[in-house]
Amino acid sequence: MAEGRYPSEFEAIRSIAGKLGIGSPETLRKWLRQSEIDGGARPGKTTQEIAEIRELKKEVAELRRANEILKAASALFAAALERPPKY
Incomplete structure (x- = not known):
């Protein structure tokens, strides 16, 4: 992603969600956050822990x-x- 292409992370997520045909950018945002938790980059319960x-x-x-x-x-x-x- 080129620097300055999107004014915010939300705009990037909204654009990518649209390109992927995901109905709601919020869905993609939640997937991204959960991926960060699973990877250890963000605190929270991992997918495995939730299951x-x-x-x-x-x-x-x-x-x-x-x-x-x-x-x-x-x-x-x-x-x-x-x-x-x-x-």
């Missing part, structure tokens, strides 16, 4: 559901043990 966090959140939700099921089953079995036997 890992997403997977861990899914796992936590699944384990919480399983825990609720086990609690309900435990309460059901405890109630059955407390009933006097039928003869």
Whole structure:
């Protein structure tokens, strides 16, 4: 990119987004920022870290559901043990 060709980074991003057929310059800007984070040039969560966090959140939700099921089953079995036997 030639020096002075674009008055600002935004103008450069807008121009490139248009040439690439990307609907919104904001999309390209976000990709650029994430690329800088992934490359270590900017602080933030990397794409890999974001994916890992997403997977861990899914796992936590699944384990919480399983825990609720086990609690309900435990309460059901405890109630059955407390009933006097039928003869």
